[in-house]
Amino acid sequence: MTINETNETPAGSPIDxxxxxxxxxxxxxxxxxxxxxxxxxxxxxxxxxxxxKHRGEGLPTGFPESIDRPSVWDGFEVQNHPEQWLHYLTDDQNAALKAALVHWKSLNLPLGKLNKTTFPLPESFKAVTESWVEILLNGLGFLQLRGFNIDDFSEEDAIIVYTGLTSYIGDERLNLYNQQLFGHIKADSNYGPIDIVAPAQVPVEQVFHTDAIPGGNIVSFLAINGAETGGDSTLSSIGRVYNDIAKTRPDIIKTLADDWILDHGNTFRGTPGKFAKRPLLFHENGRIIAAIARRSVTGYGIWGRHKSLPRATEEQKEALDTLHFLGRKHSLNIPIRRGDIQFLNNYEVFHAREAYTDSAEKQRHLVRLYLRIDRIEWERSEHLKGNITKKDEVADLADEIWNFKPHAPIKIAA
Structure with a gap:
């Protein structure tokens, strides 16, 4: 059967x-x-x-036997050197953030106008943010900020301050899901096993992945709160995992570098049968980079893969599992505390999450914002460049919807 976007799919999308x-x-x-x-x-x-079955096969053309960059690291090693990735905001920096918010409010502008000009920081602070960008692009590929005085602000103002700070990291912020700017990573007790269409809404373990947003090469999170127990952020170097696989199973690299059919219609915002066709792994600019979301191959909960799309092959199943289990082998765990801010290079660092338990006093809640840094040009993938995005997927800043609260659950009839 020819794969297309109209193969006997029901009218409408899950959201409507x-x-x-x-x-x-x-x-x-x-x-x-x-x-x-x-x-x-x-x-x-x-x-x-x-x-x-694949003994003797080599790496695909253009892929190196190994990669050697600062973004190739082992979790056990960097766990013992937190000074490389854990950065504490100073009293002066917190004061500068508070002053920037006061200035922003005095302008009485629409939220979409928040940027480096309207949220001014001192030159010394700007220099620090430049060093953070260097870490993200040419260093470990991630950093954790701690010591943000979140209790000095209302929740809405804290999100505004966080967004203003990200203006110094990304050249552009991306808004998805009907022009909504923020993703809210928070368990919702109103969801049930029928309604769940994304693991972000339940307190379960998340597998290693990158966020499959076209052109979004930086993922950032603000922790409104941590969990009562568990919920650590778990990171792993894509380059480190690549080196392990390339050394022993180059055929898996070939599988990952071939085109995959990725189901984009099995989510609450998707159109049934909609798919993307692209590799999951790339070698560009001396980097091994990935764009992998397991859910686009497996589905989640009762939402499997659309019937018009082919099932994953045994090689593809092994490849995705290999990424997860080797990611876990080399992973770094970071406890999430209220006020933490995390930045990840979305193409060179896998992220995952431990399962967790909330209480009445502590409910894990992260606010996610996607950013694009334009300093690295991608040639081989429209996905990495972001050229496949459409007006209804990534809106102009003037069209931003600042969704300060999580959206209501989408219910499925029994």
């Missing part, structure tokens, strides 16, 4: 169509042999079978 459980099961069947939650047992079984 009243789905039933039977609709979902029929249109988005789940592959019980390959789900969002990786199985180590299944991964080992596939290794035995695929390793023998």
């Amino acid at each position: 169509r009243k789905w039933t459980v039977e609709d979902v099961k029929r249109e988005f069947p789940v592959d019980s042999t390959f789900t969002y939650e990786p199985s180590r047992h299944d991964w080992v079984e596939r290794q035995f079978e695929n390793a023998a």
